Amino acid sequence: MDILTEALGSMRTAHPASVRTDGRAPWALRLPPVAGAGFHVVLYGTCWLVPVGPVGPAASTDPAGSAGPTGPAAGREPVALSPGDVVFLRDGRGHVLADHPDTPPVDAKSCRVDGNSPIGTVSLGGDGARTTLLCGNYHLDQGRPHPMVRQLPELIHLPTRHGRHPELAAAVELLGSELENPRIGSTGIVPALIDSLLLYILRAWFEDQPAETAAGWAAALRDAAVAPALTAIHEAPATPWTVESLADRAGLSRAAFARRFTSMVGEPPMAYLTRWRMTTAARLLRESEAPLTAVAAQTGYGSEYAFAKAFKREFGRAPGNYRREARAA
Structure with missing residues:
Protein backbone atom coordinates (compact mmCIF):
# COMPACT_ATOMS: atom_id res chain seq x y z
CA MET A 1 0.00 0.00 0.00
CA ASP A 2 1.44 3.37 -1.08
CA ILE A 3 0.20 5.71 1.64
CA LEU A 4 1.47 8.86 -0.11
CA THR A 5 -0.46 8.04 -3.29
CA GLU A 6 -3.57 7.08 -1.33
CA ALA A 7 -3.51 10.22 0.81
CA LEU A 8 -3.13 12.55 -2.17
CA GLY A 9 -5.72 10.63 -4.15
CA SER A 10 -8.21 11.13 -1.35
CA MET A 11 -7.90 14.92 -1.71
CA ARG A 12 -7.80 15.34 -5.48
CA THR A 13 -10.98 16.75 -6.96
CA ALA A 14 -9.90 17.32 -10.59
CA HIS A 15 -6.94 17.17 -12.92
CA PRO A 16 -4.28 19.86 -12.39
CA ALA A 17 -4.52 23.16 -14.26
CA SER A 18 -1.34 24.62 -15.71
CA VAL A 19 0.09 27.14 -18.14
CA ARG A 20 3.53 27.88 -19.55
CA THR A 21 4.74 31.38 -18.65
CA ASP A 22 7.32 33.11 -20.83
CA GLY A 23 8.68 36.32 -19.32
CA ARG A 24 11.29 38.72 -20.65
CA ALA A 25 12.78 41.29 -18.28
CA PRO A 26 11.34 43.44 -16.94
CA TRP A 27 8.34 41.29 -16.04
CA ALA A 28 6.25 40.44 -12.98
CA LEU A 29 3.05 38.42 -12.67
CA ARG A 30 0.65 38.57 -9.72
CA LEU A 31 -1.05 35.21 -9.16
CA PRO A 32 -4.25 35.10 -7.08
CA PRO A 33 -4.99 32.43 -4.45
CA VAL A 34 -6.20 29.11 -5.87
CA ALA A 35 -8.40 26.37 -4.44
CA GLY A 36 -5.80 23.69 -3.89
CA ALA A 37 -2.02 23.71 -4.00
CA GLY A 38 0.08 25.86 -6.34
CA PHE A 39 3.30 24.83 -8.06
CA HIS A 40 5.98 26.32 -10.29
CA VAL A 41 8.82 24.75 -12.25
CA VAL A 42 11.62 26.92 -13.63
CA LEU A 43 12.36 25.49 -17.07
CA TYR A 44 14.73 28.22 -18.25
CA GLY A 45 16.33 31.31 -16.75
CA THR A 46 15.94 32.71 -13.24
CA CYS A 47 13.28 34.62 -11.33
CA TRP A 48 11.94 35.49 -7.88
CA LEU A 49 8.90 34.30 -6.01
CA VAL A 50 7.56 37.08 -3.81
CA PRO A 51 5.07 35.97 -1.11
CA VAL A 52 1.98 38.14 -0.69
CA GLY A 53 0.30 38.46 2.70
CA PRO A 54 1.11 36.58 5.90
CA VAL A 55 2.67 33.14 5.45
CA GLY A 56 4.18 30.61 7.80
CA PRO A 57 7.55 28.82 7.74
CA ALA A 58 8.97 28.04 4.33
CA ALA A 59 10.89 24.86 3.76
CA SER A 60 13.93 24.87 1.52
CA THR A 61 16.40 22.20 0.57
CA ASP A 62 18.76 24.61 -1.12
CA PRO A 63 22.40 23.46 -0.80
CA ALA A 64 23.16 26.76 0.93
CA GLY A 65 20.79 25.95 3.76
CA SER A 66 19.08 23.10 5.52
CA ALA A 67 15.54 21.79 5.43
CA GLY A 68 13.32 24.01 7.55
CA PRO A 69 12.51 27.72 7.90
CA THR A 70 14.85 29.83 5.79
CA GLY A 71 15.47 33.53 5.30
CA PRO A 72 14.38 36.50 7.37
CA ALA A 73 10.73 36.70 8.39
CA ALA A 74 10.38 32.89 7.91
CA GLY A 75 9.01 32.81 4.37
CA ARG A 76 8.02 36.46 3.89
CA GLU A 77 11.21 37.29 2.00
CA PRO A 78 11.44 36.78 -1.78
CA VAL A 79 12.77 33.40 -2.87
CA ALA A 80 15.39 33.27 -5.64
CA LEU A 81 14.67 30.55 -8.21
CA SER A 82 17.11 29.00 -10.68
CA PRO A 83 16.81 26.59 -13.64
CA GLY A 84 15.31 23.28 -12.55
CA ASP A 85 13.91 24.63 -9.28
CA VAL A 86 10.48 23.46 -8.18
CA VAL A 87 8.20 25.33 -5.76
CA PHE A 88 5.13 23.87 -4.05
CA LEU A 89 2.65 26.15 -2.25
CA ARG A 90 0.56 23.94 0.03
CA ASP A 91 -2.45 26.24 0.35
CA GLY A 92 -2.35 27.93 -3.05
CA ARG A 93 -1.64 31.36 -1.53
CA GLY A 94 -1.43 34.42 -3.74
CA HIS A 95 2.08 35.51 -4.72
CA VAL A 96 4.13 37.26 -7.38
CA LEU A 97 6.65 35.84 -9.85
CA ALA A 98 9.10 38.39 -11.26
CA ASP A 99 12.47 38.98 -12.85
CA HIS A 100 13.22 41.19 -9.80
CA PRO A 101 11.28 41.69 -6.54
CA ASP A 102 10.89 45.42 -7.27
CA THR A 103 9.31 45.03 -10.73
CA PRO A 104 5.65 46.19 -10.65
CA PRO A 105 3.42 43.18 -11.34
CA VAL A 106 0.51 42.76 -13.73
CA ASP A 107 -2.49 40.68 -12.72
CA ALA A 108 -2.56 37.16 -14.17
CA LYS A 109 -6.24 37.57 -15.08
CA SER A 110 -5.33 40.36 -17.50
CA CYS A 111 -2.94 38.15 -19.50
CA ARG A 112 -4.02 36.46 -22.70
CA VAL A 113 -3.39 32.72 -22.94
CA ASP A 114 -2.13 31.46 -26.30
CA GLY A 115 -3.65 28.02 -26.84
CA ASN A 116 -1.19 26.90 -29.52
CA SER A 117 0.72 24.50 -27.25
CA PRO A 118 -0.06 21.42 -25.13
CA ILE A 119 -1.16 23.55 -22.14
CA GLY A 120 -1.34 27.18 -23.31
CA THR A 121 1.24 29.96 -22.96
CA VAL A 122 1.27 33.38 -21.30
CA SER A 123 3.88 35.84 -22.60
CA LEU A 124 4.74 39.13 -20.92
CA GLY A 125 7.48 41.65 -20.22
CA GLY A 126 10.01 43.54 -22.28
CA ASP A 127 12.94 42.44 -24.42
CA GLY A 128 15.47 41.46 -21.74
CA ALA A 129 16.58 38.13 -20.30
CA ARG A 130 14.13 35.27 -20.81
CA THR A 131 12.59 33.06 -18.14
CA THR A 132 10.25 30.14 -18.84
CA LEU A 133 8.16 28.50 -16.14
CA LEU A 134 5.47 25.89 -15.82
CA CYS A 135 2.85 27.37 -13.47
CA GLY A 136 -0.27 25.73 -12.17
CA ASN A 137 -2.28 24.27 -9.36
CA TYR A 138 -3.38 20.88 -8.11
CA HIS A 139 -7.08 20.75 -7.26
CA LEU A 140 -7.05 19.44 -3.69
CA ASP A 141 -9.97 19.48 -1.28
CA GLN A 142 -8.73 21.92 1.35
CA GLY A 143 -12.00 21.61 3.25
CA ARG A 144 -10.94 18.15 4.40
CA PRO A 145 -7.15 18.08 4.08
CA HIS A 146 -5.39 14.84 4.85
CA PRO A 147 -3.20 15.32 7.97
CA MET A 148 -0.11 14.40 5.96
CA VAL A 149 -0.70 17.37 3.65
CA ARG A 150 -1.78 19.63 6.50
CA GLN A 151 1.60 19.06 8.20
CA LEU A 152 3.60 20.17 5.15
CA PRO A 153 5.29 23.59 5.18
CA GLU A 154 3.33 26.28 3.39
CA LEU A 155 6.14 26.73 0.87
CA ILE A 156 8.52 24.00 -0.30
CA HIS A 157 11.47 24.95 -2.50
CA LEU A 158 13.29 22.05 -4.17
CA PRO A 159 16.38 22.79 -6.29
CA SER A 177 11.50 19.18 -23.61
CA GLU A 178 7.83 18.52 -24.39
CA LEU A 179 6.84 22.16 -23.86
CA GLU A 180 9.77 23.59 -25.81
CA ASN A 181 9.41 21.21 -28.77
CA PRO A 182 5.86 19.75 -28.86
CA ARG A 183 5.61 16.61 -30.99
CA ILE A 184 3.13 13.85 -31.63
CA GLY A 185 1.82 12.63 -28.27
CA SER A 186 2.75 15.78 -26.33
CA THR A 187 -0.90 16.60 -25.63
CA GLY A 188 -1.20 13.37 -23.64
CA ILE A 189 2.33 13.26 -22.22
CA VAL A 190 2.42 16.74 -20.66
CA PRO A 191 -0.72 16.40 -18.46
CA ALA A 192 0.45 12.97 -17.28
CA LEU A 193 3.86 14.36 -16.32
CA ILE A 194 2.28 17.30 -14.48
CA ASP A 195 -0.04 14.91 -12.63
CA SER A 196 2.95 12.78 -11.55
CA LEU A 197 4.99 15.83 -10.58
CA LEU A 198 3.07 16.22 -7.30
CA LEU A 199 4.18 12.78 -6.12
CA TYR A 200 7.79 13.50 -7.14
CA ILE A 201 7.71 16.82 -5.24
CA LEU A 202 6.40 15.35 -2.00
CA ARG A 203 8.58 12.23 -2.22
CA ALA A 204 11.64 14.46 -2.59
CA ALA A 219 8.83 10.30 10.65
CA ALA A 220 5.64 8.22 10.57
CA LEU A 221 6.15 6.99 7.01
CA ARG A 222 9.48 5.40 7.98
CA ASP A 223 8.79 4.49 11.59
CA ALA A 224 9.04 0.75 12.32
CA ALA A 229 -0.15 0.37 11.40
CA LEU A 230 -0.89 3.01 8.78
CA THR A 231 -0.42 0.46 6.02
CA ALA A 232 -2.82 -1.94 7.76
CA ILE A 233 -5.49 0.78 8.09
CA HIS A 234 -5.15 1.83 4.46
CA GLU A 235 -5.10 -1.72 3.11
CA ALA A 236 -8.06 -2.98 5.11
CA PRO A 237 -10.24 -0.17 6.51
CA ALA A 238 -13.14 -2.62 6.99
CA THR A 239 -11.14 -4.71 9.49
CA PRO A 240 -12.37 -4.18 13.08
CA TRP A 241 -9.07 -2.68 14.18
CA THR A 242 -8.51 -1.74 17.79
CA VAL A 243 -5.63 0.09 19.42
CA GLU A 244 -4.58 -3.29 20.87
CA SER A 245 -4.57 -5.10 17.52
CA LEU A 246 -2.63 -2.30 15.82
CA ALA A 247 -0.19 -2.17 18.74
CA ASP A 248 0.37 -5.92 18.40
CA ARG A 249 1.35 -5.44 14.75
CA ALA A 250 3.71 -2.69 15.83
CA GLY A 251 5.25 -4.76 18.61
CA LEU A 252 4.47 -2.16 21.29
CA SER A 253 2.24 -1.91 24.31
CA ARG A 254 -1.15 -0.30 23.78
CA ALA A 255 -0.20 2.90 25.60
CA ALA A 256 3.23 3.24 23.99
CA PHE A 257 1.81 2.67 20.51
CA ALA A 258 -1.04 5.15 21.00
CA ARG A 259 1.37 7.87 22.19
CA ARG A 260 3.78 7.26 19.32
CA PHE A 261 1.06 7.14 16.67
CA THR A 262 -0.67 10.28 17.93
CA SER A 263 2.55 12.31 18.17
CA MET A 264 3.51 11.52 14.57
CA VAL A 265 0.20 11.30 12.74
CA GLY A 266 -1.45 14.16 14.61
CA GLU A 267 -4.47 12.24 15.89
CA PRO A 268 -5.13 9.00 17.84
CA PRO A 269 -5.23 5.66 16.00
CA MET A 270 -9.02 5.24 16.17
CA ALA A 271 -9.62 8.82 15.04
CA TYR A 272 -7.38 8.24 12.01
CA THR A 293 -24.93 -1.45 2.05
CA ALA A 294 -21.82 -2.34 0.03
CA VAL A 295 -20.11 0.96 0.91
CA ALA A 296 -20.89 0.34 4.58
CA ALA A 297 -19.42 -3.18 4.42
CA GLN A 298 -16.26 -1.98 2.66
CA THR A 299 -15.62 0.64 5.32
CA GLY A 300 -16.18 -1.44 8.43
CA TYR A 301 -19.81 -0.72 9.33
CA GLY A 302 -22.18 -3.57 10.14
CA SER A 303 -25.29 -1.85 8.86
CA GLU A 304 -26.33 0.85 6.44
CA TYR A 305 -27.87 2.76 9.37
CA ALA A 306 -24.64 2.80 11.39
CA PHE A 307 -22.69 3.87 8.31
CA ALA A 308 -25.14 6.65 7.40
CA LYS A 309 -25.06 7.99 10.95
CA ALA A 310 -21.25 8.08 11.01
CA PHE A 311 -21.05 9.60 7.52
CA LYS A 312 -23.52 12.37 8.33
CA ARG A 313 -21.61 13.17 11.52
CA GLU A 314 -18.41 13.52 9.48
CA PHE A 315 -19.71 15.28 6.34
CA GLY A 316 -22.83 17.02 7.59
CA ARG A 317 -25.14 15.30 5.11
CA ALA A 318 -26.48 11.83 4.38
CA PRO A 319 -24.49 9.53 2.03
CA GLY A 320 -27.20 9.65 -0.65
CA ASN A 321 -27.25 13.44 -0.67
CA TYR A 322 -23.45 13.53 -0.78
CA ARG A 323 -23.43 11.22 -3.82
CA ARG A 324 -26.02 13.30 -5.68
CA GLU A 325 -24.19 16.57 -4.95
CA ALA A 326 -20.84 15.09 -6.00
CA ARG A 327 -22.28 13.83 -9.27
CA ALA A 328 -23.93 17.17 -10.00
CA ALA A 329 -20.76 19.19 -9.35
Missing part, protein backbone atom coordinates in the same frame (compact mmCIF):
# COMPACT_ATOMS: atom_id res chain seq x y z
CA THR A 160 17.24 19.95 -8.69
CA ARG A 161 20.67 21.16 -9.76
CA HIS A 162 23.93 19.35 -9.04
CA GLY A 163 22.39 15.88 -9.06
CA ARG A 164 19.84 16.58 -6.34
CA HIS A 165 16.47 14.81 -6.53
CA PRO A 166 17.30 12.91 -9.74
CA GLU A 167 13.77 11.60 -10.40
CA LEU A 168 12.25 15.05 -9.94
CA ALA A 169 14.98 16.55 -12.13
CA ALA A 170 14.22 13.97 -14.85
CA ALA A 171 10.50 14.85 -14.76
CA VAL A 172 11.36 18.56 -15.03
CA GLU A 173 13.66 17.89 -17.96
CA LEU A 174 11.00 15.86 -19.76
CA LEU A 175 8.41 18.57 -19.20
CA GLY A 176 10.78 21.21 -20.51
CA TRP A 205 10.63 16.60 0.38
CA PHE A 206 9.88 13.66 2.67
CA GLU A 207 13.12 11.90 1.72
CA ASP A 208 15.06 15.10 2.40
CA GLN A 209 14.02 15.14 6.05
CA PRO A 210 16.93 13.74 8.13
CA ALA A 211 15.92 10.52 9.88
CA GLU A 212 17.37 11.69 13.18
CA THR A 213 15.33 14.92 13.26
CA ALA A 214 12.23 14.05 11.20
CA ALA A 215 8.91 14.62 12.90
CA GLY A 216 5.24 14.19 12.09
CA TRP A 217 4.37 12.30 8.92
CA ALA A 218 7.96 12.56 7.70
CA ALA A 225 5.92 0.82 14.51
CA VAL A 226 3.66 3.50 13.03
CA ALA A 227 4.21 2.81 9.30
CA PRO A 228 2.93 -0.81 9.49
CA LEU A 273 -9.12 4.92 11.30
CA THR A 274 -12.50 6.69 11.26
CA ARG A 275 -11.05 9.45 9.06
CA TRP A 276 -9.75 6.93 6.53
CA ARG A 277 -12.98 4.92 6.55
CA MET A 278 -14.98 8.08 5.81
CA THR A 279 -12.48 9.17 3.15
CA THR A 280 -12.78 5.75 1.49
CA ALA A 281 -16.57 5.91 1.71
CA ALA A 282 -16.69 9.35 0.14
CA ARG A 283 -14.54 8.17 -2.76
CA LEU A 284 -16.76 5.11 -3.31
CA LEU A 285 -19.84 7.32 -3.30
CA ARG A 286 -18.30 9.72 -5.81
CA GLU A 287 -16.71 7.20 -8.14
CA SER A 288 -18.85 4.05 -8.04
CA GLU A 289 -22.46 2.91 -8.20
CA ALA A 290 -22.06 0.63 -5.18
CA PRO A 291 -25.20 0.56 -2.99
CA LEU A 292 -24.94 2.01 0.50
Whole structure:
Protein backbone atom coordinates (compact mmCIF):
# COMPACT_ATOMS: atom_id res chain seq x y z
CA MET A 1 0.00 0.00 0.00
CA ASP A 2 1.44 3.37 -1.08
CA ILE A 3 0.20 5.71 1.64
CA LEU A 4 1.47 8.86 -0.11
CA THR A 5 -0.46 8.04 -3.29
CA GLU A 6 -3.57 7.08 -1.33
CA ALA A 7 -3.51 10.22 0.81
CA LEU A 8 -3.13 12.55 -2.17
CA GLY A 9 -5.72 10.63 -4.15
CA SER A 10 -8.21 11.13 -1.35
CA MET A 11 -7.90 14.92 -1.71
CA ARG A 12 -7.80 15.34 -5.48
CA THR A 13 -10.98 16.75 -6.96
CA ALA A 14 -9.90 17.32 -10.59
CA HIS A 15 -6.94 17.17 -12.92
CA PRO A 16 -4.28 19.86 -12.39
CA ALA A 17 -4.52 23.16 -14.26
CA SER A 18 -1.34 24.62 -15.71
CA VAL A 19 0.09 27.14 -18.14
CA ARG A 20 3.53 27.88 -19.55
CA THR A 21 4.74 31.38 -18.65
CA ASP A 22 7.32 33.11 -20.83
CA GLY A 23 8.68 36.32 -19.32
CA ARG A 24 11.29 38.72 -20.65
CA ALA A 25 12.78 41.29 -18.28
CA PRO A 26 11.34 43.44 -16.94
CA TRP A 27 8.34 41.29 -16.04
CA ALA A 28 6.25 40.44 -12.98
CA LEU A 29 3.05 38.42 -12.67
CA ARG A 30 0.65 38.57 -9.72
CA LEU A 31 -1.05 35.21 -9.16
CA PRO A 32 -4.25 35.10 -7.08
CA PRO A 33 -4.99 32.43 -4.45
CA VAL A 34 -6.20 29.11 -5.87
CA ALA A 35 -8.40 26.37 -4.44
CA GLY A 36 -5.80 23.69 -3.89
CA ALA A 37 -2.02 23.71 -4.00
CA GLY A 38 0.08 25.86 -6.34
CA PHE A 39 3.30 24.83 -8.06
CA HIS A 40 5.98 26.32 -10.29
CA VAL A 41 8.82 24.75 -12.25
CA VAL A 42 11.62 26.92 -13.63
CA LEU A 43 12.36 25.49 -17.07
CA TYR A 44 14.73 28.22 -18.25
CA GLY A 45 16.33 31.31 -16.75
CA THR A 46 15.94 32.71 -13.24
CA CYS A 47 13.28 34.62 -11.33
CA TRP A 48 11.94 35.49 -7.88
CA LEU A 49 8.90 34.30 -6.01
CA VAL A 50 7.56 37.08 -3.81
CA PRO A 51 5.07 35.97 -1.11
CA VAL A 52 1.98 38.14 -0.69
CA GLY A 53 0.30 38.46 2.70
CA PRO A 54 1.11 36.58 5.90
CA VAL A 55 2.67 33.14 5.45
CA GLY A 56 4.18 30.61 7.80
CA PRO A 57 7.55 28.82 7.74
CA ALA A 58 8.97 28.04 4.33
CA ALA A 59 10.89 24.86 3.76
CA SER A 60 13.93 24.87 1.52
CA THR A 61 16.40 22.20 0.57
CA ASP A 62 18.76 24.61 -1.12
CA PRO A 63 22.40 23.46 -0.80
CA ALA A 64 23.16 26.76 0.93
CA GLY A 65 20.79 25.95 3.76
CA SER A 66 19.08 23.10 5.52
CA ALA A 67 15.54 21.79 5.43
CA GLY A 68 13.32 24.01 7.55
CA PRO A 69 12.51 27.72 7.90
CA THR A 70 14.85 29.83 5.79
CA GLY A 71 15.47 33.53 5.30
CA PRO A 72 14.38 36.50 7.37
CA ALA A 73 10.73 36.70 8.39
CA ALA A 74 10.38 32.89 7.91
CA GLY A 75 9.01 32.81 4.37
CA ARG A 76 8.02 36.46 3.89
CA GLU A 77 11.21 37.29 2.00
CA PRO A 78 11.44 36.78 -1.78
CA VAL A 79 12.77 33.40 -2.87
CA ALA A 80 15.39 33.27 -5.64
CA LEU A 81 14.67 30.55 -8.21
CA SER A 82 17.11 29.00 -10.68
CA PRO A 83 16.81 26.59 -13.64
CA GLY A 84 15.31 23.28 -12.55
CA ASP A 85 13.91 24.63 -9.28
CA VAL A 86 10.48 23.46 -8.18
CA VAL A 87 8.20 25.33 -5.76
CA PHE A 88 5.13 23.87 -4.05
CA LEU A 89 2.65 26.15 -2.25
CA ARG A 90 0.56 23.94 0.03
CA ASP A 91 -2.45 26.24 0.35
CA GLY A 92 -2.35 27.93 -3.05
CA ARG A 93 -1.64 31.36 -1.53
CA GLY A 94 -1.43 34.42 -3.74
CA HIS A 95 2.08 35.51 -4.72
CA VAL A 96 4.13 37.26 -7.38
CA LEU A 97 6.65 35.84 -9.85
CA ALA A 98 9.10 38.39 -11.26
CA ASP A 99 12.47 38.98 -12.85
CA HIS A 100 13.22 41.19 -9.80
CA PRO A 101 11.28 41.69 -6.54
CA ASP A 102 10.89 45.42 -7.27
CA THR A 103 9.31 45.03 -10.73
CA PRO A 104 5.65 46.19 -10.65
CA PRO A 105 3.42 43.18 -11.34
CA VAL A 106 0.51 42.76 -13.73
CA ASP A 107 -2.49 40.68 -12.72
CA ALA A 108 -2.56 37.16 -14.17
CA LYS A 109 -6.24 37.57 -15.08
CA SER A 110 -5.33 40.36 -17.50
CA CYS A 111 -2.94 38.15 -19.50
CA ARG A 112 -4.02 36.46 -22.70
CA VAL A 113 -3.39 32.72 -22.94
CA ASP A 114 -2.13 31.46 -26.30
CA GLY A 115 -3.65 28.02 -26.84
CA ASN A 116 -1.19 26.90 -29.52
CA SER A 117 0.72 24.50 -27.25
CA PRO A 118 -0.06 21.42 -25.13
CA ILE A 119 -1.16 23.55 -22.14
CA GLY A 120 -1.34 27.18 -23.31
CA THR A 121 1.24 29.96 -22.96
CA VAL A 122 1.27 33.38 -21.30
CA SER A 123 3.88 35.84 -22.60
CA LEU A 124 4.74 39.13 -20.92
CA GLY A 125 7.48 41.65 -20.22
CA GLY A 126 10.01 43.54 -22.28
CA ASP A 127 12.94 42.44 -24.42
CA GLY A 128 15.47 41.46 -21.74
CA ALA A 129 16.58 38.13 -20.30
CA ARG A 130 14.13 35.27 -20.81
CA THR A 131 12.59 33.06 -18.14
CA THR A 132 10.25 30.14 -18.84
CA LEU A 133 8.16 28.50 -16.14
CA LEU A 134 5.47 25.89 -15.82
CA CYS A 135 2.85 27.37 -13.47
CA GLY A 136 -0.27 25.73 -12.17
CA ASN A 137 -2.28 24.27 -9.36
CA TYR A 138 -3.38 20.88 -8.11
CA HIS A 139 -7.08 20.75 -7.26
CA LEU A 140 -7.05 19.44 -3.69
CA ASP A 141 -9.97 19.48 -1.28
CA GLN A 142 -8.73 21.92 1.35
CA GLY A 143 -12.00 21.61 3.25
CA ARG A 144 -10.94 18.15 4.40
CA PRO A 145 -7.15 18.08 4.08
CA HIS A 146 -5.39 14.84 4.85
CA PRO A 147 -3.20 15.32 7.97
CA MET A 148 -0.11 14.40 5.96
CA VAL A 149 -0.70 17.37 3.65
CA ARG A 150 -1.78 19.63 6.50
CA GLN A 151 1.60 19.06 8.20
CA LEU A 152 3.60 20.17 5.15
CA PRO A 153 5.29 23.59 5.18
CA GLU A 154 3.33 26.28 3.39
CA LEU A 155 6.14 26.73 0.87
CA ILE A 156 8.52 24.00 -0.30
CA HIS A 157 11.47 24.95 -2.50
CA LEU A 158 13.29 22.05 -4.17
CA PRO A 159 16.38 22.79 -6.29
CA THR A 160 17.24 19.95 -8.69
CA ARG A 161 20.67 21.16 -9.76
CA HIS A 162 23.93 19.35 -9.04
CA GLY A 163 22.39 15.88 -9.06
CA ARG A 164 19.84 16.58 -6.34
CA HIS A 165 16.47 14.81 -6.53
CA PRO A 166 17.30 12.91 -9.74
CA GLU A 167 13.77 11.60 -10.40
CA LEU A 168 12.25 15.05 -9.94
CA ALA A 169 14.98 16.55 -12.13
CA ALA A 170 14.22 13.97 -14.85
CA ALA A 171 10.50 14.85 -14.76
CA VAL A 172 11.36 18.56 -15.03
CA GLU A 173 13.66 17.89 -17.96
CA LEU A 174 11.00 15.86 -19.76
CA LEU A 175 8.41 18.57 -19.20
CA GLY A 176 10.78 21.21 -20.51
CA SER A 177 11.50 19.18 -23.61
CA GLU A 178 7.83 18.52 -24.39
CA LEU A 179 6.84 22.16 -23.86
CA GLU A 180 9.77 23.59 -25.81
CA ASN A 181 9.41 21.21 -28.77
CA PRO A 182 5.86 19.75 -28.86
CA ARG A 183 5.61 16.61 -30.99
CA ILE A 184 3.13 13.85 -31.63
CA GLY A 185 1.82 12.63 -28.27
CA SER A 186 2.75 15.78 -26.33
CA THR A 187 -0.90 16.60 -25.63
CA GLY A 188 -1.20 13.37 -23.64
CA ILE A 189 2.33 13.26 -22.22
CA VAL A 190 2.42 16.74 -20.66
CA PRO A 191 -0.72 16.40 -18.46
CA ALA A 192 0.45 12.97 -17.28
CA LEU A 193 3.86 14.36 -16.32
CA ILE A 194 2.28 17.30 -14.48
CA ASP A 195 -0.04 14.91 -12.63
CA SER A 196 2.95 12.78 -11.55
CA LEU A 197 4.99 15.83 -10.58
CA LEU A 198 3.07 16.22 -7.30
CA LEU A 199 4.18 12.78 -6.12
CA TYR A 200 7.79 13.50 -7.14
CA ILE A 201 7.71 16.82 -5.24
CA LEU A 202 6.40 15.35 -2.00
CA ARG A 203 8.58 12.23 -2.22
CA ALA A 204 11.64 14.46 -2.59
CA TRP A 205 10.63 16.60 0.38
CA PHE A 206 9.88 13.66 2.67
CA GLU A 207 13.12 11.90 1.72
CA ASP A 208 15.06 15.10 2.40
CA GLN A 209 14.02 15.14 6.05
CA PRO A 210 16.93 13.74 8.13
CA ALA A 211 15.92 10.52 9.88
CA GLU A 212 17.37 11.69 13.18
CA THR A 213 15.33 14.92 13.26
CA ALA A 214 12.23 14.05 11.20
CA ALA A 215 8.91 14.62 12.90
CA GLY A 216 5.24 14.19 12.09
CA TRP A 217 4.37 12.30 8.92
CA ALA A 218 7.96 12.56 7.70
CA ALA A 219 8.83 10.30 10.65
CA ALA A 220 5.64 8.22 10.57
CA LEU A 221 6.15 6.99 7.01
CA ARG A 222 9.48 5.40 7.98
CA ASP A 223 8.79 4.49 11.59
CA ALA A 224 9.04 0.75 12.32
CA ALA A 225 5.92 0.82 14.51
CA VAL A 226 3.66 3.50 13.03
CA ALA A 227 4.21 2.81 9.30
CA PRO A 228 2.93 -0.81 9.49
CA ALA A 229 -0.15 0.37 11.40
CA LEU A 230 -0.89 3.01 8.78
CA THR A 231 -0.42 0.46 6.02
CA ALA A 232 -2.82 -1.94 7.76
CA ILE A 233 -5.49 0.78 8.09
CA HIS A 234 -5.15 1.83 4.46
CA GLU A 235 -5.10 -1.72 3.11
CA ALA A 236 -8.06 -2.98 5.11
CA PRO A 237 -10.24 -0.17 6.51
CA ALA A 238 -13.14 -2.62 6.99
CA THR A 239 -11.14 -4.71 9.49
CA PRO A 240 -12.37 -4.18 13.08
CA TRP A 241 -9.07 -2.68 14.18
CA THR A 242 -8.51 -1.74 17.79
CA VAL A 243 -5.63 0.09 19.42
CA GLU A 244 -4.58 -3.29 20.87
CA SER A 245 -4.57 -5.10 17.52
CA LEU A 246 -2.63 -2.30 15.82
CA ALA A 247 -0.19 -2.17 18.74
CA ASP A 248 0.37 -5.92 18.40
CA ARG A 249 1.35 -5.44 14.75
CA ALA A 250 3.71 -2.69 15.83
CA GLY A 251 5.25 -4.76 18.61
CA LEU A 252 4.47 -2.16 21.29
CA SER A 253 2.24 -1.91 24.31
CA ARG A 254 -1.15 -0.30 23.78
CA ALA A 255 -0.20 2.90 25.60
CA ALA A 256 3.23 3.24 23.99
CA PHE A 257 1.81 2.67 20.51
CA ALA A 258 -1.04 5.15 21.00
CA ARG A 259 1.37 7.87 22.19
CA ARG A 260 3.78 7.26 19.32
CA PHE A 261 1.06 7.14 16.67
CA THR A 262 -0.67 10.28 17.93
CA SER A 263 2.55 12.31 18.17
CA MET A 264 3.51 11.52 14.57
CA VAL A 265 0.20 11.30 12.74
CA GLY A 266 -1.45 14.16 14.61
CA GLU A 267 -4.47 12.24 15.89
CA PRO A 268 -5.13 9.00 17.84
CA PRO A 269 -5.23 5.66 16.00
CA MET A 270 -9.02 5.24 16.17
CA ALA A 271 -9.62 8.82 15.04
CA TYR A 272 -7.38 8.24 12.01
CA LEU A 273 -9.12 4.92 11.30
CA THR A 274 -12.50 6.69 11.26
CA ARG A 275 -11.05 9.45 9.06
CA TRP A 276 -9.75 6.93 6.53
CA ARG A 277 -12.98 4.92 6.55
CA MET A 278 -14.98 8.08 5.81
CA THR A 279 -12.48 9.17 3.15
CA THR A 280 -12.78 5.75 1.49
CA ALA A 281 -16.57 5.91 1.71
CA ALA A 282 -16.69 9.35 0.14
CA ARG A 283 -14.54 8.17 -2.76
CA LEU A 284 -16.76 5.11 -3.31
CA LEU A 285 -19.84 7.32 -3.30
CA ARG A 286 -18.30 9.72 -5.81
CA GLU A 287 -16.71 7.20 -8.14
CA SER A 288 -18.85 4.05 -8.04
CA GLU A 289 -22.46 2.91 -8.20
CA ALA A 290 -22.06 0.63 -5.18
CA PRO A 291 -25.20 0.56 -2.99
CA LEU A 292 -24.94 2.01 0.50
CA THR A 293 -24.93 -1.45 2.05
CA ALA A 294 -21.82 -2.34 0.03
CA VAL A 295 -20.11 0.96 0.91
CA ALA A 296 -20.89 0.34 4.58
CA ALA A 297 -19.42 -3.18 4.42
CA GLN A 298 -16.26 -1.98 2.66
CA THR A 299 -15.62 0.64 5.32
CA GLY A 300 -16.18 -1.44 8.43
CA TYR A 301 -19.81 -0.72 9.33
CA GLY A 302 -22.18 -3.57 10.14
CA SER A 303 -25.29 -1.85 8.86
CA GLU A 304 -26.33 0.85 6.44
CA TYR A 305 -27.87 2.76 9.37
CA ALA A 306 -24.64 2.80 11.39
CA PHE A 307 -22.69 3.87 8.31
CA ALA A 308 -25.14 6.65 7.40
CA LYS A 309 -25.06 7.99 10.95
CA ALA A 310 -21.25 8.08 11.01
CA PHE A 311 -21.05 9.60 7.52
CA LYS A 312 -23.52 12.37 8.33
CA ARG A 313 -21.61 13.17 11.52
CA GLU A 314 -18.41 13.52 9.48
CA PHE A 315 -19.71 15.28 6.34
CA GLY A 316 -22.83 17.02 7.59
CA ARG A 317 -25.14 15.30 5.11
CA ALA A 318 -26.48 11.83 4.38
CA PRO A 319 -24.49 9.53 2.03
CA GLY A 320 -27.20 9.65 -0.65
CA ASN A 321 -27.25 13.44 -0.67
CA TYR A 322 -23.45 13.53 -0.78
CA ARG A 323 -23.43 11.22 -3.82
CA ARG A 324 -26.02 13.30 -5.68
CA GLU A 325 -24.19 16.57 -4.95
CA ALA A 326 -20.84 15.09 -6.00
CA ARG A 327 -22.28 13.83 -9.27
CA ALA A 328 -23.93 17.17 -10.00
CA ALA A 329 -20.76 19.19 -9.35
